Amino acid sequence: MAKWGEGDPRWIVEERPDATNVNNWHWTEKNAGPWSKDRLKELFSDLKIAQNGIVCSITEVEKVDGEASANNRKGKLIFFYEWDIKLKWEGVLAGGSEKIKGEIHIPNLSEENGVSEVDMTVTIKSNGDEAQRVKAFMHHVGREEIRKQLQEYIRSLKEEFSKGLILPKKGESSVKPDNVSTITSGFNKKINMNPIISPQTNKVGCKLDTKTIELSEKFQCRGQEFYDAMTRIEMVTAFTQGHVKLDPEKGGKFALFGGNVTGEFKELVPGKRIVQYWRYKQWPEQHYSEVTFNIEEKDDHTLVRLKQDLVPVAEVEKTRDNWQRYYFDSIKRAFGFGAFL
Incomplete structure (x- = not known):
């Protein structure tokens, strides 16, 4: 076995013009935290949800706490993200007399769960028949629209933010699509270590x-x-x-x-x-x-x-x-x- 920097082509970078990560062998990481916060705020800001005479909109992205990263290992992209999100919303019934305000809490957006499994709590700040009808609308229709935005964030993370993590191999001018494998940090296969x-x-x-x-x-x-x-x-x-x-x-x-x-x-x-x-x-x-x-x-x-x-x-x-x-x-x-x- 050669010493560090000697002999093993997986550790020698001089053969690449950019002198980085031969054949994508090393673990490389790109911090997706700041980008993710901006993207989530962009996806939810002024989001409108309307159906059957009820119109609701997201008025504020109150909180986006967490972290995210995209990692490359041997040509495979491994994603890690974990977010706690709070949104403020308001809505009205057609012909209604009051503007209903409330919050949506998404405590566990992560690669561990599919978007359909993500917890989402809808609350309102007032009572009455109109408020309950608008809350029910947000609970059933609004949540599905919000899940679509969460899915779009994940797509953007994997397809847009991660560009450049996989480098072309020696002799290639660009990355071939069939050379890239996208997987979650769990590798889609959990280790069973049950007692x-x-x-x-x-x-x-x-x-x-x-x-x-x-x-x-x-x-x-x-x-x-x-x-x-x-x-x-x-x-x-x-x-x-x-x-x-x-x-x-x-x-x-x-x-x-x-x-x-x-x-x-x-x-x-x-x-x-x-x-x-x-x-x-x-x-x-x-x-x-x-x-x-x-x-x-x-x-x-x-x-x-x-x-x-x-x-x-x-x-x-x-x-x-x-x-x-x-x-x-x-x-x-x-x-x-x-x-x-």
Whole structure:
């Protein structure tokens, strides 16, 4: 294996005129947050919804909180977005005597859910028959029009904002459409890491026998890149292939694999070390292990040493296998960190 910058064409960029990302091999990212906020405001500003004598309109995009990014890995586009949106609206009945005002709350627009599954709450600020009729209209007709705008945002993100992330390969002047694959951050296939229920020999108040697991793995990446794969929500989402909750700071919580793995960050040293309190859902209630990742960047690879203390004896082999399968192997597949010559 060559040292960094020597020999491996996937790491040599001089052959490309722009000297960037040979064959789209590396993980590249484009922040879609500011663009998304502008696009969502554009789609909802002055949106009018009219039918059967009822006319409603969005009067203000009150809140757009969240984040979004478009990522390229080996010619595949991986999207991450999560938004909490509040809209103000008003409407009138044909011949009605009052202008009805209300709000719409969309708390969970994300790639985890299809637009048809997105929660949407419609509220009004007044009572009476007219108000209830207009609210019912917005609940049934208005929500569908709003879903169409959300779908348009997602289309724009994937087809317009992401232009330029996929670069032409050597010898090509442009990107061929059949060379681009668009997928969500979950890769459309969630990892099933549900616990297998087995008889528990340990009871509350009884001593729990535990052991320590120690593993080491080589990754074809920089130390910081492995660190990022474990602490950046869009990258963790990519390799776990499902919805992720992650707060990468000391004391921050995380939940992966549908909540089957949960814990808290105890120590974070960028590019060098990660320490977590970590538990698997099947373990005895409130029992946590302590996991330490020591990240050591070598001349031609990065060596990661994992030590996990306080693993229940009955779970040692399964836990060891899960680290290899659901973490190490998945990280290598998702980001190309496993290719050695």
